[in-house]
Amino acid sequence: MGAPKPPIRCREIGDSDLDAITDLLTRGFPRRPRGYWSSGLQWQAARPTPDGYPRYGYLLEQDGNAVGVLLVIYSDRGTPAEPQIWCNLSSWYVEPAFRNYATMLTRIAQRRPEVTYVNISAARQTWPIIEAQGFRAYCSGLFFSMPTLSLAGLSSPVETVRADARTVDGVPSDEAELLMRHARYGCLSVVVRSTAGPVPLVLQKVRIRQGRFALPAMQLIYCRSISDYVSCAGTVGRLLLRHAAVSVIIDASGPIDGLVGIYTERRGRKYIKGPQPPRLGDLSDTELPLYGP
Structure with a gap:
């Protein structure tokens, strides 16, 4: 019998992970040049992020190697007295050999009940999956x-x-x-x-x-x-x-x-889940302005 494979773990992305994450996303989205991801991640590194929330998102890691990624973009649309934390669930990719672990990313990324989560770039084939996770369409x-x-x-x-x-x-x-x-x-x-x-x-x-x-x-x-x-x-x-x-x-x-x-x-079509009501006409601080169309 061969040696057991190192365990998979899910953790927050840190600054030292950005090169590996950029490589992973470039493989996962071959129509996007590497510069598309590196530029967007630089904007995420520089922009304000609410205290206590991830700056970049989450990765799946095996034996020190990134094998999956889910980018998230947090913003506070409220006031200091009444914060309203929003999270844009953005680009997602898991290497084919590790797809069985993909739900670890989505489960951990959506675990905060005070956060309003949005998905503004859902592919048509993923709509049933997103709706099964409790999201509802707010834009048709x-x-x-x-x-x-x-x-x-x-x-x-x-x-x-x-x-x-x-x-x-x-x-x-x-x-x-x-x-x-x-x-x-x-x-x-x-x-x-x-x-x-x-x-x-x-x-x-x-x-x-x-x-x-x-x-x-x-x-x-x-x-x-x-x-x-x-x-x-x-x-x-x-x-x-x-x-x-x-x-x-x-x-x-x-x-x-x-x-x-x-x-x-x-x-x-765009989806939302969480305590805050949606508003059409506000895509500020989401993947569209940070990464581009």
């Missing part, structure tokens, strides 16, 4: 809006928030920090100066693939409410022209009143 699809066809807010000036800004006039400090932080991630953070007050928005450049063609567009990463975006869609549409984009993609569960566009459920 995507709305591809065409803001250049809107007249809403056309007279409102728009201000781009720079990555090196220190304040944003008229915007609360925590929200201003969100805008500046996402500008550092490479997103387009703006404030529309409407007559009703400042409207902060975060947009991220993406490409809509149609056959062999890819049309430039923007994903709505953050807004206070979808109605805020609708109220200034015309101004946003003119802004998009300067960035060579044709559409703003919005999380939705149906067509959006006041906007011209197309709704689809072929992609975009």
Whole structure:
């Protein structure tokens, strides 16, 4: 009989694990270049993480070698007096020989009852598995809006928030920090100066693939409410022209009143589990702005 294999253990990812985790994810997602993962992990290393929660996620380890990984992204969307801890369950990969241990990752990553967990990139074939874990869909699809066809807010000036800004006039400090932080991630953070007050928005450049063609567009990463975006869609549409984009993609569960566009459920379903209610229009500090589409 051969010697027994070393036991598998699951633990938090530390700074010293990042090279091994990057290699593992590059093998698991061959369409993603290594730089995609190393860049995203650098942003995770630099961003604020709530005290007492993992910075990167969890790994499966055998005999000192990483054989599985689940990235998580924690954020606090509450106040110091009333924290609201959210966790984006992000990229997951386990080497084929160790798939029987994959549930160790998901079980440990979802064990905190005070945390609201979200999965914003679930592949269609995993939907039944995710629902069996207690998740419910809070977003059914995507709305591809065409803001250049809107007249809403056309007279409102728009201000781009720079990555090196220190304040944003008229915007609360925590929200201003969100805008500046996402500008550092490479997103387009703006404030529309409407007559009703400042409207902060975060947009991220993406490409809509149609056959062999890819049309430039923007994903709505953050807004206070979808109605805020609708109220200034015309101004946003003119802004998009300067960035060579044709559409703003919005999380939705149906067509959006006041906007011209197309709704689809072929992609975009998102899941949630935990004590906090979901809100459409807020993908801030998730895998999308940190790692990219």
